[in-house]
Amino acid sequence: MASHDERAPEIGFDDFLKVDIRVGTIVEAAPFPEARKPAIRLVIDFGEEIGRKKSSAQITVHYEPEDLVGRQVIAVVNFPPRQIGPMRSEVLTLGVPDEAGEVVLLGPGHTVPNGGRMF
Template identity: 70%
Template structure:
């Protein structure tokens, strides 16, 4: 979620379906959302349950403008689960929680329209 918000951005280069499949995007339920005061930009430390095959993973997410701990806990989010872990200050972020920028570039999370089993893969 470190992309520059540019409404005139052109689509990315064409890729093969196998390249899409290489990015493992799963759904999980947020079980904990805590403030992350050590982060350079406002963020939450999330614990997300991706079901028995993947388990509970940690994510640092810059989503504080539209989302608060009270609406995050118990809600489902989408995340890339096969990037290498990334150290962010004192916190190890294991998955990249996904969202889209609003008109001001503030992140709005991607959420399924209806509940789905934790760990299901985007296709």
């Protein structure tokens, strides 16, 4: 597996299609002190088909929970859940590192319907 800084191995388009990446709107955000690393507990609404899912995100450097509600984000919705402290994280919220390596969330440039699949 490639580190965050090195390029991942080439894959086929069919492999890419196996990853279900969707847009959702954060409807709840709260500090998550039980996590090993500083994190925020998110509840993200992915629309009628997928519903609301929980996610733990290590985004405390750039974001406060109260500023996240209503923000649209991009997440992988078909990975198996992961136990993070007392919570099962159901989706992987996506971000990219800033110059210091801290997470900046990915999201659409315009408001779009929840549940839209990335292509």
